Amino acid sequence: MSEEVIKAEGLTKVFNHNLVAVDHINFSVKRGEIFGFLGPNGAGKTTTINMLITVLKPTEGKASILGYDIAKQNNDVRNTIGVVPQEYTADEDLTGYENILLCADLYGIPREISKKRANDLLTLVELTAFKDKKVQTYSGGMRRRLELACGLINRPKVLFLDEPTLGLDVQTRAATWNYVRMLKKEFGMTLFMTTHYLEEADALCDRIAIIDHGKIVVVGTPDDLKESLGGDIITLSIKQDVDITNLVKKIEHVKEVKKENGMYMIKSENGEVTAPLIIEALRKEGHVVTKLSLTKPTLNEVYLQYTGKSMRDAADESRDSFFAQRAMMRRSHM
């Protein structure tokens, strides 16, 4: 089998003949990696995931999961993947245990096997004590964990998580991240997730694709993407009123020096290595550094660089069009 677990080529979805939700995207996900789709609401993340999990048929292009074509071999795909949807899909009137067994039945897993697996998974997501309680008594975090357990019942090789921490509090979000890391580490699972939280993509994903208006604008590891901006920013001021621009420029790793309001903004790779070098060089010339700060670029800067707007603005801007689009997609079945 190929190292490319998920492969999409020119994948496109058009709703109602005019709304292009996903526009000729290409990407591949390697075995055992956590791949994140980052973008604001309405960017096409859920539509992409719905195509990959065989719920929606692509309008154009193709994609495969472990070599199975999502359109032609959809049943093989379905047997290979696990899905943790954005919504709480567990049935409120049933217990957690019954919900997991229901999921098992949907995969045709015989009862004697599914009972054992259900119990193992309940232990894994720490819900054993609540397994016979109706889901309507569960908290948001417990429901997320139950969804996770349901998504794992068929022992998938690829797990799809759609906005796994949407609406969760900080603590539960961190706990969810730990489960995701564990799945990768303990079971070598390949994970595909969507998120509109920059810090989530940064903390969790090995590689991310930034998606905007249905198109992938850039793919890379969070670090590479941040590096691509030209490195860290060191801001410093000195006691003496002399221009040190040319002096600093000669120092290794330094790329760019700007003076603004008496402060020097120094762009550099490996800022934490460069900063001591700068201090040392300045001291040799008799300059005293009074203030120094080091800023690592965040994904927000990356996002800004590639989409021309900050994540927050994008979310605001797309909110109206997002609801219009979602209403349309719902009508034409998401």
Place this chain on the structure above:
Amino acid sequence: MSETNNVSKSKIHGLWALTNRELKKWYKAPVVFALTLIQPVLWLGLLGNALNISSLFSTGSIQFPPELAAQFSPAQLGALSSFFSGLQNQIMGSTFGTTSYISFMAVGMIAFTALFTTMFSGMSVVWDRRLGFLNKVLSTPVSRAVIILSKVLSATLRSMFQAAVILLIAIPFGFAFGAAFTPLNILGVFAMLFLICMGLSSMFIAINIRSTRIETPMAVMNLLNLPLTFASSAFFPIDKMPTWLQAVANANPISYTIDGMRQLLIFNSINYTQLAVDFAFVGIFAAILTTIGIVLSWRFLNK
């Protein structure tokens, strides 16, 4: 978790799991379950007794004026009186096919309940879409036809159970089986119910599956339920209706269902030709609607 998922499965795996999910929501919820049992009691107790139609024709309501009574001898009066009391049963019999209106109505209620149960379970598909459950199921190897069939099947099983409850409850209210009744006829009744419920719930699911708002199907259901219920023989015989309404009622599969069940349960003699027509009509209706419903829903789910 690296071990492969080699599970043998049939084409219809998941059918019972999905059907049972629907049924559990009903029989595991004590309040909902109790209400489905109380409802027929109320209907039969209130409506069945309020519409005590046979009392309209009782001898008590026929008084001979004294000047008329004076013209007859006591023996003649006695004969007249017994003629009139016989007339009551005769009118009831020729109008409703049975002397007890509650028996007539109870069978109508069975069909009426089947209609409502299938209607409401059709709506559950809207919730499944809204809450994301449908998408979740669509991402599993369950066949698309099974997803729809499970809805149809759960509505059918529920209606059949409720029919049995209505019959049992109707007996203390005065339900009288016809002379032609044998316990075997119950099987015929269930066969009839099975057919009509398959047809109706396939139709309602096909209507509902495209909708994401509960309001739209509610409006459609309200629109359909009145003509389907009252333009049928559920509460009143068709041949006493105005001609235009008769035409509607005669095209209504509910009328045929009810006629078939009445023949099997409360009539004193079974008209086998009519019974065959009833079964054929309902059977064809069910076959056509189930096919259309499943094809439409299947095509929609495969978008």
